[in-house]
Amino acid sequence: MTQPKPRLDDKSGGGRAIALIDGNSFYCSCERTFDPKLAGLPVIVLSNNDGCAIARTAEAKALGIKMGDPYFKIRDLCRAQGVRVFSSNYTLYGDMSARTNAVYRGFASAIEIYSIDESFLDLTDVRPDRRVELARDLRATVRAWTGIPTCVGIGPTKTLAKLANHIAKSIAPLDGVCDLTDPDAYAHWLGRIHVGEVWGIGRASLAKLEAMGVDTVADLRDLDPRPVRKAMTVVGERIIHELRGVSCLPLGLMPAQRKGCAVTRSFGSRVEDRASLAQAVSAHATRLGEKLRREGLGTDHVTVFFHTSEHDRDHPQRSVSTVVTLPEASNDSLVLIKAALHGIAKTWRPQGDPPWRYSKAGVITVDLVPLVASQRALIGQLDREQGAALMAALDACNARFGRGAVVPARVGLERTRTGWSTKFEMRTPRYTTQIGELPVAIA
DNA sequence: TCTGGGGTCCTAGGACCC
């Protein structure tokens, strides 16, 4: 990656303008889109396995519910305060995300989809005095077409756009838009925002910066980059340049090829028997195969892991992680399942008394490679072709009838009874992607 | 006392993000 040479005297940003738009309490807003009665009520969405709160509306935040709060600790509060609680419905959120991005594309020459609820828009060709107006129009359009409320931050660099977005979200009179390409706004806000809000400053860096006497974003911007690089690596130095308006993080218009892929889940309840563990990792390996096939990638090493929970203080702890090498790179679910089961076979230990109570398992790959048939050995070609045809048929069935309609026998049909499968006890319908779950309107 | 001097590659672990 070539980076522009930082010019430290350049505080204007040279005319570049990047917007960061994100959905407010995105998952909660998706739920609200399909149930207008949720408007004005506290709403939270839980992580996988109904474990923790990962999205909260303003009303829920006002009740003191924190990001990552375990649900079992706030359940009574939620009942008492009438908080509406949902399991996560990633199928719905993914589809709503695609809809918001379709709207964004109508407003900007180029966009980078950064996460499920955030995108960067290139507004460089929008006149400086028209940017806020455009942002307001964008917000209104997204709201009208998808139901999702958003905030927009604009800045000469990505880091400043992120910061502007934070300001837009937290300062009510700004009405959801903040433009730090405006020199007055830039001069006004940086000295008033805590340095911990800067993108890329986490707990560890914050502690170091506070020890250096840094309090506001402006304090960090005005630091000598060299000692900061010593303490926080090149990442810290880059942040300083970005805060000065010198771009170090280019817009990534093309989605990069992923480097690794993982499928990991906590069990719905603790697992002590080998059969359940084998079934769980088989299901994870199946899902891994689906993800890899969708992107034309393969792998020749699979890491299989399982472990007990550190929260089970009164029980023995065990953590296992083992790498299984495949004969050649593959994305065939049956090959991946075989590898995962081999990983279990290598590492399983008979239970004693007290037993190990396993809480989570998964399969992980790194070093993904594009899977191109012509580059592969002729030996085994027939097996591979048959395997590929089988996987294509399986993917087609699952695309048509819903994921899990057809699964390898090893994954089993009794998943809900065996206790390992993930809990989603409060999940809403997949309104936009399953014909049988369409919302019903009565006129 | 002095003990060669670079390179590259890989891995583990830290930090951070949503």
Place this chain on the structure above:
DNA sequence: TCTGGGGTCCTAGGACCC
């Protein structure tokens, strides 16, 4: 009873090589 999942990037240090 009950505590998420999936990524990226960076660095230090060891192995190995000539």
